[in-house]
Amino acid sequence: MKRTEKRAAVLWQLFKATFLLSAFTFGGGFVIVSLMKKKFVEELGWLEEDEMLDVTAIAQSSPGPIPINASVILGYRMAGIPGTLAAILGTSLPPMIILSVISLFYAQFRSNPVIALALQVMRAGVAAVIFDVVINLAKNVVKTRRPLYVALMAGAFTANVVLGVSASVLILVCLAVGLADVALQVRSSEKARQEVRA
Amino acid sequence: MSTLLQLFFSFLQVGLFSVGGGYAAIPLIQNQVVEVHGLMTLAEFTDLITIAEMTPGPISINSATFVGMRLAGIPGVLLCTLGCIIPSFFICLTLAHFYYKYRSFQGVQTVLSALRPAVVALIASAGLSILMLGLFPNGFSMGLSGIHMVEGVIFLGALFLLRRYKLNAITVIFGSGVVGTAAYLLLGLL
Numbered sequence: 001m002k003r004t005e006k007r008a009a010v011l012w013q014l015f016k017a018t019f020l021l022s023a024f025t026f027g028g029g030f031v032i033v034s035l036m037k038k039k040f041v042e043e044l045g046w047l048e049e050d051e052m053l054d055v056t057a058i059a060q061s062s063p064g065p066i067p068i069n070a071s072v073i074l075g076y077r078m079a080g081i082p083g084t085l086a087a088i089l090g091t092s093l094p095p096m097i098i099l100s101v102i103s104l105f106y107a108q109f110r111s112n113p114v115i116a117l118a119l120q121v122m123r124a125g126v127a128a129v130i131f132d133v134v135i136n137l138a139k140n141v142v143k144t145r146r147p148l149y150v151a152l153m154a155g156a157f158t159a160n161v162v163l164g165v166s167a168s169v170l171i172l173v174c175l176a177v178g179l180a181d182v183a184l185q186v187r188s189s190e191k192a193r194q195e196v197r198a
Numbered sequence: 199m200s201t202l203l204q205l206f207f208s209f210l211q212v213g214l215f216s217v218g219g220g221y222a223a224i225p226l227i228q229n230q231v232v233e234v235h236g237l238m239t240l241a242e243f244t245d246l247i248t249i250a251e252m253t254p255g256p257i258s259i260n261s262a263t264f265v266g267m268r269l270a271g272i273p274g275v276l277l278c279t280l281g282c283i284i285p286s287f288f289i290c291l292t293l294a295h296f297y298y299k300y301r302s303f304q305g306v307q308t309v310l311s312a313l314r315p316a317v318v319a320l321i322a323s324a325g326l327s328i329l330m331l332g333l334f335p336n337g338f339s340m341g342l343s344g345i346h347m348v349e350g351v352i353f354l355g356a357l358f359l360l361r362r363y364k365l366n367a368i369t370v371i372f373g374s375g376v377v378g379t380a381a382y383l384l385l386g387l388l
Contacts, residue, residue: 054314058290062289064289065213066256069286103264109249114379118376128353129370131329152316170320
């Protein structure tokens with residue numbers, strides 16, 4: 001009894017959190033992911049920060065909308081397939097409701113100056129939330145004290161902002177760097193073992 | 199084939215082939231809805247994208263809902279959205295399963311550690327583009343003089359509240375909308 005209650009509470013929390021995040025985020029997948037990080041890592045303590053970054057990389061590299069992809073993985077992590085369904089429902093209901101209503105009188109919506117203004121100023125708030133999350137994340141990359149990771153972060157940022165290299169390409173490049181890193185570590189540990197034997 | 203089924207399969211393809219987020223989905227949706235099936239004119243499609251970008255939520259779900267509602271009412275909304283979500287559901291569920299099975303392996307950790315800095319950079323880049331849109335809604339063509347001061351003050355204030363008092367994100371975003379709109383109306387800038 002207690003277990004099913006606890007499970008129901010987790011499902012409800014998942015649904016509520018994803019519903020609210022989805023209702024208030026605009027501007028693409030990485031925006032909602034930074035809000036998810038704030039909610040699930042910082043506020044609820046359900047996930048490790050590294051785990052959230054891994055989930056983001058997987059969500060970005062898979063086909064489909066990033067917020068839905070992230071919801072599938074987070075939901076699965078918290079409560080298996082029922083969790084996935086709760087998180088998908090939470091993420092997709094707000095846009096379904098909002099857009100259904102808007103589609104009925106979209107001409108008025110598009111030309112209403114107060115709505116346009118509110119949506120415009122909210123961007124400043126969204127930007128502040130993302131910067132807040134980025135400051136925490138970047139600090140932790142620096143804290144690893146591995147120059148390779150700091151260089152990857154700076155390089156990826158420059159490549160994306162200045163050169164317009166796409167997110168998928170950047171993730172693939174870093175994947176290759178990671179694989180090379182593993183190969184080097186394996187080789188150096190084998191060498192060390194041989195030296196010990198010699 | 200009925201419109202409903204056509205819509206479902208169109209958005210199934212959008213869900214399956216849009217890798218890399220919302221903006222990658224736009225040309226796919228255009229191809230399916232405007233060119234292949236002629237369900238909308240290009241002008242209607244442009245309106246759709248404007249609205250999908252203005253409103254919260256993932257662009258592809260927004261577009262699926264909008265197209266579904268205009269062409270086939272509520273059943274259209276449900277089928278289009280479902281089409282968009284089904285590929286994500288199966289693919290990400292599989293990936294999540296393998297991720298949680300193997301992530302504690304040392305080698306897997308090393309590879310993932312190299313991905314994390316890139317993800318941080320991409321989130322930072324998304325933040326920067328939203329900030330630029332917020333501060334320079336008319337583009338950067340006029341240089342720094344085109345900056346919107348109200349949005350600038352709200353950004354700094356919101357960032358301060360988040361860092362200092364760890365405010366909740368939804369409160370900050372909603373608050374920015376209310377305070378910013380009120381500021382514009384009071385200052386008579388609208």
